[in-house]
Structure formats: structure tokens, C-alpha cells
Amino acid sequence: xxxxxxxxxxxxxxxxxxxxxxxxxxxxxxxxxxxxxxxxxxxxxxxxxxxxxxxxxxxxxxxxxxxxxxxxxxxxxxxxxxxxxxxxxxxxxxxxxxxxxxxxxxxxxxxxxxxxxxxxxxxxxxxxxxxxxxxxxxxxxxxxxxxxxxxxxxxxxxxxxxxxxxxxxxxxxxxxxxxxxxxxxxxxxxxxxxxxxxxxxxxxxxxxxxxxxxxxxxxxxxxxxxxxxxxxxxxxxxxxxxxxxxxxxxxxxxxxxxxxxxxxxxxxxxxxxxxxxxxxxxxxxxxxxxxxxxxxxxxxxxxxxxxxxxxxxxxxxxxxxxxxxxxxxxxxxxxxxxxxxxxxxxxxxxxxxxxxxxxxxxxxxxxxxxxxxxxxxxxxxxxxxxxxxxxxxxxxxxxxxxxxxxxxxxxxxxxxxxxxxxxxxxxxxxxxxxxxxxxxxxxxxxxxxxxxxxxxxxxxxxxxxxxxxxxxxxxxxxxxxxxxxxxxxxxxxxxxxxxxxxxxxxxxxxxxxxxxxxxxxxxxxxxxxxx
Numbered sequence: 001x002x003x004x005x006x007x008x009x010x011x012x013x014x015x016x017x018x019x020x021x022x023x024x025x026x027x028x029x030x031x032x033x034x035x036x037x038x039x040x041x042x043x044x045x046x047x048x049x050x051x052x053x054x055x056x057x058x059x060x061x062x063x064x065x066x067x068x069x070x071x072x073x074x075x076x077x078x079x080x081x082x083x084x085x086x087x088x089x090x091x092x093x094x095x096x097x098x099x100x101x102x103x104x105x106x107x108x109x110x111x112x113x114x115x116x117x118x119x120x121x122x123x124x125x126x127x128x129x130x131x132x133x134x135x136x137x138x139x140x141x142x143x144x145x146x147x148x149x150x151x152x153x154x155x156x157x158x159x160x161x162x163x164x165x166x167x168x169x170x171x172x173x174x175x176x177x178x179x180x181x182x183x184x185x186x187x188x189x190x191x192x193x194x195x196x197x198x199x200x201x202x203x204x205x206x207x208x209x210x211x212x213x214x215x216x217x218x219x220x221x222x223x224x225x226x227x228x229x230x231x232x233x234x235x236x237x238x239x240x241x242x243x244x245x246x247x248x249x250x251x252x253x254x255x256x257x258x259x260x261x262x263x264x265x266x267x268x269x270x271x272x273x274x275x276x277x278x279x280x281x282x283x284x285x286x287x288x289x290x291x292x293x294x295x296x297x298x299x300x301x302x303x304x305x306x307x308x309x310x311x312x313x314x315x316x317x318x319x320x321x322x323x324x325x326x327x328x329x330x331x332x333x334x335x336x337x338x339x340x341x342x343x344x345x346x347x348x349x350x351x352x353x354x355x356x357x358x359x360x361x362x363x364x365x366x367x368x369x370x371x372x373x374x375x376x377x378x379x380x381x382x383x384x385x386x387x388x389x390x391x392x393x394x395x396x397x398x399x400x401x402x403x404x405x406x407x408x409x410x411x412x413x414x415x416x417x418x419x420x421x422x423x424x425x426x427x428x429x430x431x432x433x434x435x436x437x438x439x440x441x442x443x444x445x446x447x448x449x450x451x452x453x454x455x456x457x458x459x460x461x462x463x464x465x466x467x468x469x470x471x472x473x474x475x476x477x478x479x480x481x482x483x484x485x486x487x488x489x490x491x492x493x494x495x496x497x498x499x500x501x502x503x504x505x506x507x508x509x510x511x512x513x514x515x516x517x518x519x520x521x522x523x524x525x526x527x528x529x530x531x
Contacts, residue, residue, distance in 0.1 A: 010075055010127075013051040013085065014120045017092075020044040021116035028109025038100040038470065041112045045093040045119070052085045052123075074130030076192070076266070080499040083340070084126035084262050091258070091347055092119030094474040095251060098355045099148075101471035102247040107151055118144035118255060125259045131180045131190040131199075134263060138176070138227075141259045142169050145251070153245050153366075161243030165252075168226065168236045176223025182216035183271065185209065192271045203274040213275045220267050221282070227260030228316040229309075231290040238297075241309035246366055247471075249305045250354025253312045254347045261319055261343050265336055269326045280328040280425075283320050284432055290317030291439040298446045302370055307446060308353065311394060314443060315346050318409055321436055325412045326500075328425055333416040336500040338408040341493055345393065345401035345485055352390040352478030356383050359471040370450065375459025383472070384454045386479040393482045395447040396440045401485035408493060410436050 008015075024037055031037075060082060075081075095115055103111045121140030128134035146169070149162040184190055186209045187202035194200075203210060225233040241249045268279060294314030301307035319342055325335030360376070360383055361367045376384040393402035410433045416422055417429035485492055 007075060010055070010077060011124075012055060013048040013089070014123050016048045016051060017044060017116050017120040017123075021113040021120070024109050024113035024116070028113070032106055032109065034100060034103065034105050034108040037109045037112050038096065041096045041100075041116060042093060044116065045089055045096065049086065049089040049093075052082070052089060056082060074133045074191070075127045076129035077127070078499070079495075080262075080265070080336075080340070081126040083495055083499055084258070085123045087344055087347070088119055088122035088126065088258060091254060091351065092116065092122075094351055094355070094477055095119075095247075095254075097470040097474035098247045098250060098351070098358050101469075101474075102245055102358050102361070111148060111151065114144045114147050115251075118148070118251075122255060122258055125262050128263075128266060129192045129194070131184060131192065134192070134266065135173075135177060135180060138259055138263060139173065141255060142173065145169075145255065148251060149240075149244055149248050157243035158245070161240040164236055164243075165240045172223045172226030172233065174223075175219050179216045179219030179223060180267075182212050182219065183267075186212055186216070192266055199271045200273065203272050210274055213272060214278065217268065217272065217275050217279055217282070220264075221286070224260045224264050224267070225286070227256040228264070228319070229257070229290075229313045230286055230316045230320060231293050231313065234290070234293070234313045234316075237309040237313060238306045241305045241312075242303055242368075244305070246305065246354050246357040246361060249308065250351055250358075253308060253350045253354070257312070257316065257319075258343060258347065261339060264323060265326075265339070269323065269336060276327045276329075280324050281428070283324040283327060284428060287317045287320035287324055287432065288435050290314065290320060291436065292317075295439050295442040295446075298443070301446070303368055304357065304370055304373070304450070305368060307370075307450075308350070311443070311446075312350070314439065315342075315394075317439070318342060318406065318436060319346075321409045321413055321432060324432060325416050325429070328416055328429065329419070329422050332500070333419075334408065334412040334497065334500065335416075337493065337496040338405075338412045340496040340499060341408055341489075342405040344492060344496075345405040345482065348478045348481040348485070349390040349393040349402060352386055352475050352482065353394075355471050355475035355478060356387045356390070359383055359469075359475055370453050373450065373453050374457035375454070377455035379459060383475065386475045387454065388451045389479045389482055391447040391450050393486070395444040397444070399486050401482045401489065404486060404489035404493070406436070406440055 020041070024041065028037060056077070059077070060079060092115065096112055099111050099115055100108060118141055121137055121144070124137035124140060125134065128137050146162060146166050149165055150159070183199050186207065187197070187199040189197045189199065189202075191198040192200065203213065222233060229237045237252075241252060244252065268275070272279070291314050294310045294312070294317060298307050298310035298314065301310060319339050322335040322337075322339030322342065325333050325338070328335075357367045360380060367373070373387075376387070389400065393400040396402045396406040413429045413433040413436070417426045417433070
């Protein structure tokens, strides 16, 4: 596939982050100022976010919105990638505040720069329309994660967590790469979708090689299931979260999930429509197992990071509900839209929880057990209120964002089930929605237990806040985002619905060849994900 100057221009935001990260690495050897490099990195995220928004404003917001599309190279310039990039920049901005608060002074610049590279990787994953490009982008997420885990804290538990994650991540990457080679063997091209030769077109062509698709599907789900912490690829999460710092545990809960969900949509929902007749059954089973195991095992956890690890597993199961709906029928029932919306609200709630834990921890002592949160409602009322908001949202209690996230997922499953055209699928998806609702009720028990400990138990330990105001700022932003999305859910849902409506249209993928191509976006007559 030919890559020209137009492709490079489309990647200015990512290039800005990579260049600034390199500058921070070099500058950190001369000036070890946590405040200076934090402000520098925050400014970098603002500039990158502005570049993302303004660079495609005419395509999505201006007078030409919905009428033309310009692009070239191995990129998918669609609205799915656009909102995912904006979300990645926002998450990176908030995590920079959290990392700055938890980092040792001598390592602040290295940690901030490494985080910036990770965010650039997330943005590249959102844009990938080529197997090689996608795999390299995923590695740009994984490799900085290894570094952040290892240098987070100097003790045996942290080193063990980093080593476990490193070796298991390599295994998952190998399985994913093997699945991608299957797709290349089927299609003879690494392009995921497009109006020319692509994996999507090959899958719909009826070629005998399409018989390899089930193997490719299993390998891809295995590789991406590790990043999403889906059962049975979840087993590393509790130990790694417990051994990591609160800041790194929060990063593990959010960043790999973003990469895994976007890659799953690109590789399975968009590129492999021919596997939908059995892929939806597989994802339903994975969704139910993942939700149930995560929520049940979280019930008796006393270590808060370990509890949040099982919570992360359970939320991966909820997201798989939307993927199952997207694969279950060629019609549009909002499965991808619901998954994206839930990913956003989950990301802010998890980030807010871990930012709050960082704000009340110190370099000498990390808040780890639930008992250490006792009496927080009196000693640190603002922090306790932020944690309570995030816990209520994760539990799905109205009117916070998590409630609308679960409602959109369950309603998408119900909409598919009650459509007369899907009689054979009705029982499966009704049971899926019921299973999700039951799991939401189970999850409320351990989320509300955290709130109960903070407000109704007497403190047994003294909690001191030591210069962690930046983490408190991130906590406040995340909690306010949860409340704002809960108050105005339609504003975000409409954006994710738009992303679903255009993300799989062949006209929206980058074309092979050089130069620019303008492609009509208006007048989409076919349902999403249907040729």
C-alpha cells in the first residue's frame, strides 16, 4: 500500500505527541522538575487535541460535513477514529495529572513521556486500516505499559506484576499476530476495509479460503481478549493490579481496554462480516462468563485494587454485549454505539476512582485495603464524594453515566431480540440482556460496600494527603464528567451512533494508491455493517 504525504499530514496529532515525548526524555536528563514537565506535557495534550479537532473540522463539523472525505494510505479516516482519538487525548491529559502526582521527582519526566507515547499508540489504533499498522500501534500501547509498570514503585510486588504482564502480553500479541496472518492469507492484502481489495471484500467473496476465518476469529479474540481482560484471558489481572501502584492500576484498567475494543471493532465487526453467523454465539458466551466471573469474584475482595481488577473484567463482559449485538444481525441495533458509549463512561469512572486513591496516598504508603478508606467521608469529604460518584456510576445507579451506559447496552440487545426478522435469535439476546441486568445487581453489592466503608465505618488509620493536588484535579474532572454525561447522555450517544453509522461503510476506508480522493459520505442508504 502506497503511503504519501497526505497520510503523514493526517497523523500530525500523533507526531506532535511523539516529538514532545522525545523532547521530555532528553530534557529530563538536564532538568528534573516535576511541575515543569507536567505543565509541558499537559500543554502537549491540549495542542494534540486541538490538532485532532481542527484537522478534520470541515469533514465532521463544518459546511462540508457529511459531504466529502479526503485521505490516503493505511488509515481509516472515519468518525469512529475521530471520537476515539479525542477520547484518548482527554484520558491522556487526566492520567498525566495522576502520574505526575504519584511519580518520584527523579522519574517524573520519563513517566510523563512514556505515557505520552502510550496515548499516541491509542490514537494510532483508532485510525488503523491496515493489519501491520494496527499491530505496530497496539505494540506502541503495550511497550510503554511495561515501562510504566516496572518503574512505578521499587518493591518485589511491582516487579512481579510487571514481569507477569510482560510475558503474558507477549503471548497474547503472538496469538493476535497469528490470527492476522490468517486474515492476510485469506485476502492476500493487509487492508482491513475499502472499496478496492480488502479483507472485508475477500470475506464476502465466497472464496474457499474463507474457511480459515473461524481460526482467525478465535486467535484474534484471544489476543484482544487479553487486553480487554475477557474470560478466559483475564487471569493475570488481579495479581498485576494488586502489585501495581494505584496510578498504574488505573492505567491498566482503561488504556488497554480502549485499544482492545477499537481493534475488535475494526478486525471482527468491520473486516469479518462473514463470521457473524457463529461469532455472535461465541461473544455471547464470553460476555456472560466474563460478567459473571468478574462480579462474583469481586464480592469477597478486601484489596481495593484487586476488587477493581475483577470490576474491570466484569465491564469487559458488558462491552462484549454490544459486540455480540453488532455481530448478531446485519441490521443496525446500536451495538457498536452502545459499546463505545460504555467504554467512555467506564473510562472516566475508573480513572476517577484511581485518581482519588492516588490523591490520598503517599510515596511511602499506597492506599490498598478497603479498611483504609474507613471514615473517609469525614476526614476527606471531597475525595469520598468523588469515589462515591464513580462507584455509583460503575454500579449503574441512575442518573449517573453508568446507568445510561448499561441501559444502552441492554436495550440494544432487546431491540435485536424483539425484531420479527430475528426470531431465531430472540431467546439468546433476551437471556443476554437478563444476564447483564442480574450481573449489574450483583455488582452493586461490592460497589456500595466501598461507599458504606467510607461513610459508615470508623477510621482506623490516619490518612495524610502529601502534595497530590494534581491527582485531586484529575479526580474532580473525571467525577464531573460522570455527572455531566449522566445529565446529558444523548449528546454523547448521538456521537457514538454517528460513529457506528459510518465506520464500516467501504467508502470511508482509505483507498489504495497515491494522492487525494474525495468520497461521498452523504446518502448512506444501507444499514451499518451491511453490504
